[in-house]
Amino acid sequence: MSNLLEVEGLDVRFAGLHALRDVSLTLAPGQIMAVIGPNGAGKTTLFNAISGYVRPSSGQVRLRGHDVARLSPHAIAEHGIRRTFQNGGLFPALTVLENVLTGLHAQTEGSLVDVILGRSRALASERAMIAKARDLLSLMQMEHMADTRAGDLSGGQQRIVEIVRTVASDPPVLLLDEPAVGLSPLARDQMMDIINRMAGEKGVGILLIEHAVELVMAGADRIMVMAAGQHIAEGTPAEIREDRAVLEAYLGHA
Numbered sequence: 001m002s003n004l005l006e007v008e009g010l011d012v013r014f015a016g017l018h019a020l021r022d023v024s025l026t027l028a029p030g031q032i033m034a035v036i037g038p039n040g041a042g043k044t045t046l047f048n049a050i051s052g053y054v055r056p057s058s059g060q061v062r063l064r065g066h067d068v069a070r071l072s073p074h075a076i077a078e079h080g081i082r083r084t085f086q087n088g089g090l091f092p093a094l095t096v097l098e099n100v101l102t103g104l105h106a107q108t109e110g111s112l113v114d115v116i117l118g119r120s121r122a123l124a125s126e127r128a129m130i131a132k133a134r135d136l137l138s139l140m141q142m143e144h145m146a147d148t149r150a151g152d153l154s155g156g157q158q159r160i161v162e163i164v165r166t167v168a169s170d171p172p173v174l175l176l177d178e179p180a181v182g183l184s185p186l187a188r189d190q191m192m193d194i195i196n197r198m199a200g201e202k203g204v205g206i207l208l209i210e211h212a213v214e215l216v217m218a219g220a221d222r223i224m225v226m227a228a229g230q231h232i233a234e235g236t237p238a239e240i241r242e243d244r245a246v247l248e249a250y251l252g253h254a
Contacts, residue, residue, distance in 0.1 A: 002064075002065075004064060005026065005027040005050075005081070006060070006061075006065075007046075007060070008024050008059055008060045008062070009022050009023075009058060009059040010022070010024070010046070010059035011056060011058045012049050012054055012056055013057045018229060019229050020045055020046060020056075021229045022230070022231075023226070024231065027205040027206075027207055028205060029172075029203040029205055030204070031206070031222065032195065032196070032219060032222075033207050033208070033221065035047075035208070035209050035225075036223060036224070037225055038227060041249075042228070042230070043209045043226055044209065045229070047207075047209065049061070050083075051076055051081055051175060052071055052074075052076040052077075055069075055070060063076075063079055063081055063172075063173065066079070077171075080171050080172040081172075082173070082175070083166070083175035083176070084159075084176050084179065085177055086178050090151075090165075092149065093149065093151065094150055095146065095147050095150065096137065096146050096150055097130070097134070099150050099162075099165055100133040100137065100164050100165045102165065103164075103165035104129045104133060136164045136167070139194065140160050140164055140187075140190055140194065142157070142161065142164070155181075156183045160183070160187060160190075163191060167194065170204075172204060172205065173204070173207070174204050174207070175206075176195070176208040176210075177208075178209055178210060179191055179210065180210060180212045180215055188212070188215060192215065208220070217237040220237060225245070225249060232246070
């Protein structure tokens with residue numbers, strides 16, 4: 001099966017700082033790959049480079065064989081690489097439901113003018129999007145908060161809503177930056193269930209950064225380890241547990 005995402009020889013420099021050094025990875029349809037490493041390892045810089053928020057100094061980011069490395073974040077998202085952020089990206093003045101609907105806007109038939117004027121095709125599409133958004137919120141046990149302002153939610157609740165909004169558009173590649181931050185154990189399990197269903201049932205390739213090692217070991221197909229901006233190890237969870245380079249990176253000794 002051909003890869004969805006191919007990152008090859010990615011380098012990022014910031015005014016003399018070599019933030020990424022020749023990083024490569026592949027992501028297949030339906031695969032969950034975790035990226036782990038100590039603070040400052042370059043994990044978020046890698047996500048920023050893949051999603052267009054940082055321009056690589058060299059290297060390629062190919063989605064289904066097409067290099068998207070130097071496109072804008074919006075263009076990369078339109079191609080099908082969607083992501084979440086460590087600090088969230090919700091619209092605090094909008095309700096939970098309205099925030100999820102912003103992730104579905106591109107799938108809505110008709111323009112905003114069509115909706116305002118009550119044209120049937122646009123209204124039917126809008127109803128379908130609202131139903132889908134409510135179904136996703138229900139799956140994450142958040143439907144009862146659909147009309148709550150996002151700014152009034154706890155940090156963990158906001159994280160769940162952001163993930164729901166991101167997966168709502170059914171992207172082929174999903175980048176999740178620390179999705180478990182601020183979540184209760186139950187919410188973590190619910191979130192991982194969503195991730196596994198996206199990968200297993202819809203063939204979404206999922207790349208995630210996560211510091212909750214037990215979550216990574218239980219949920220990832222493969223794990224890539226970074227340190228000092230470099231790819232130092234990759235393998236199954238069982239292989240990573242025994243890797244001497246990983247022990248060195250995390251503990252200072254093998």
